[in-house]
Amino acid sequence: xxxxxxxxxxxxxxxxxxYWFVTNKSLKLQNILLLVSSYVFYAFWDxxxxxxxxxxxxxxxxxxxxxxxxxxESSKRFWFWLSISVNLGFLGIFKYYNxxxxxxxxxxxxxxxxxxxxxxxxxxxxxxxxYTFHGLSYVIDIYKGKIKAERNFxxxxxxxxxxxxxxxxPIERATHLLPQIKKARKFDYETAVNGLRQILWGLFKKxxxxxxxxxxxxxxxxxxxxxxxxxxxxxxxxFSFQIYCDFSGYSDxxxxxxxxxxxxxxxxxxxxxFSRNIGEFWRRWHISLxxxxxxxxxxxxxxxxGSQFKSIRxxxxxxxxxxxWHGANWTFIxxxxxxxxxxxxxxxxxxxxxxxxxxxxxGFLSKIKEVFDIFITFGLTTFAWIFFRSNxxxxxxxxxxxxxxxxDFFNIHTALTYEVSIRPLFISIFIFLIIxxxxxxxxxxxxxxxxxxxxxxxxxxxxxxxxxxxxxxxxNQSTSFIYFQF
Numbered sequence: 001x002x003x004x005x006x007x008x009x010x011x012x013x014x015x016x017x018x019y020w021f022v023t024n025k026s027l028k029l030q031n032i033l034l035l036v037s038s039y040v041f042y043a044f045w046d047x048x049x050x051x052x053x054x055x056x057x058x059x060x061x062x063x064x065x066x067x068x069x070x071x072x073e074s075s076k077r078f079w080f081w082l083s084i085s086v087n088l089g090f091l092g093i094f095k096y097y098n099x100x101x102x103x104x105x106x107x108x109x110x111x112x113x114x115x116x117x118x119x120x121x122x123x124x125x126x127x128x129x130x131y132t133f134h135g136l137s138y139v140i141d142i143y144k145g146k147i148k149a150e151r152n153f154x155x156x157x158x159x160x161x162x163x164x165x166x167x168x169x170p171i172e173r174a175t176h177l178l179p180q181i182k183k184a185r186k187f188d189y190e191t192a193v194n195g196l197r198q199i200l201w202g203l204f205k206k207x208x209x210x211x212x213x214x215x216x217x218x219x220x221x222x223x224x225x226x227x228x229x230x231x232x233x234x235x236x237x238x239f240s241f242q243i244y245c246d247f248s249g250y251s252d253x254x255x256x257x258x259x260x261x262x263x264x265x266x267x268x269x270x271x272x273x274f275s276r277n278i279g280e281f282w283r284r285w286h287i288s289l290x291x292x293x294x295x296x297x298x299x300x301x302x303x304x305x306g307s308q309f310k311s312i313r314x315x316x317x318x319x320x321x322x323x324x325w326h327g328a329n330w331t332f333i334x335x336x337x338x339x340x341x342x343x344x345x346x347x348x349x350x351x352x353x354x355x356x357x358x359x360x361x362x363g364f365l366s367k368i369k370e371v372f373d374i375f376i377t378f379g380l381t382t383f384a385w386i387f388f389r390s391n392x393x394x395x396x397x398x399x400x401x402x403x404x405x406x407x408d409f410f411n412i413h414t415a416l417t418y419e420v421s422i423r424p425l426f427i428s429i430f431i432f433l434i435i436x437x438x439x440x441x442x443x444x445x446x447x448x449x450x451x452x453x454x455x456x457x458x459x460x461x462x463x464x465x466x467x468x469x470x471x472x473x474x475x476n477q478s479t480s481f482i483y484f485q486f
Contacts, residue, residue: 001044002480003253004206011041012257019261020187027184031154034261038163042127045167049125052090057160059086060135064142064149080143087132094124099328127167129325133292134160138174140296147174155181162263164254168247168483170268170288177265185262194444195259200466201445202252205245208469209432211479212425213242221389221399229403239389240382241429244273246482247286267443271436276373278342279352281381289325293318304347315347316340331387331396338384428469435462
């Protein structure tokens with residue numbers, strides 16, 4: 001059930017009515033409704049994997065209680081490692097087993113040994129990386145004494161499987177989401193309006209920009225050997241906007257839907273393409289995953305408190321793990337490694353935290369320098385996205401070689417070979433960037449105070465443009481979100 005589909009619209013309208021008009025006087029009934037609706041939502045993808053989700057939830061729920069009740073350290077460690085091992089085991093089997101066995105066979109083939117490993121012919125359960133990380137953080141926090149085990153299964157089940165974030169995040173923490181689930185919720189008009197604004201902006205990013213970009217990106221990356229260098233650069237540029245608008249669009253819709261239910265989810269993106277260095281980019285991009293690896297991998301490894309060698313080692317580990325989290329492919333690992341190599345010089349020069357917050361410098365020369373830094377950061381990020389998007393390392397290298405082909409570099413002819421013109425897409429991206437820049441200091445688009453007629457006029461012009469663009473871009477079949485595959 002896709003957020004950008006009629007099925008989800010009807011599903012959510014029904015849930016909204018039941019939530020606020022039928023079960024609104026009982027928190028227990030509201031949470032039962034959320035849990036049941038989340039399981040129904042997940043079953044729409046593949047009902048067989050619903051049992052895996054329920055099993056994972058039961059395991060972490062029971063393990064959390066056992067860890068809290070443990071009389072000695074050995075018992076505590078047993079339940080902790082049981083939960084961790086089983087969760088990572090499921091993730092390893094479904095997501096990484098084939099990668100490891102084929103990589104192992106390829107390694108031996110280089111030495112003349114031919115192996116024929118057995119691979120698993122199973123599909124990846126949607127959302128497994130996200131709900132597994134929910135459970136892992138919960139159990140780790142209990143083990144470290146940061147939180148107490150949740151005794152109410154329904155409340156814990158909602159935390160793990162809350163349908164807006166179930167299949168593609170953001171990755172929530174029990175310290176933030178569970179207290180909201182356990183607290184009575186009242187409908188707030190202003191919060192609901194902000195939620196609708198965020199849903200609208202998310203649909204614009206997904207339907208108008210991401211889905212239109214995909215028409216050109218899919219063809220260019222699949223047939224890179226037929227295109228000129230200029231066209232390949234265009235393909236990489238469009239993929240940068242496709243993946244950002246696709247994933248952040250999903251996050252916006254998820255956060256907006258949660259707001260309509262009186263629940264506040266963490267912000268997952270903060271205009272990352274306005275970042276002035278890689279350190280700032282990773283504080284603005286997929287924030288819930290970056291902070292997860294920081295808190296549960298980087299800091300436990302020692303963070304930046306040890307020697308410079310250990311700090312660099314830790315940086316390499318979390319970036320490579322971040323790449324590997326995205327998929328069982330060497331392309332993702334190289335993507336993570338590239339971002340680590342971008343980040344390390346900034347870390348060594350101690351300016352990786354130079355830009356904290358949303359403030360931008362005043363003064364003409366300072367602004368010019370920041371604009372230049374934004375372009376450089378975007379260029380480096382786009383280069384890395386080529387590996388992320390390519391199916392294999394061979395394709396990625398071939399794509400890069402194609403960029404530097406000397407013949408007909410500026411013959412960008414893709415716009416002439418498609419039923420959909422590329423010009424409206426460029427206009428949409430340009431206006432999209434203007435809107436994001438205007439609201440860059442706000443957590444939610446369109447919430448800036450309209451204290452002047454000009455600001456009010458701009459806001460309503462944006463509304464009109466966004467709504468018309470969505471209506472003109474809707475296709476017969478809804479397209480899936482990129483991060484469902486992770």
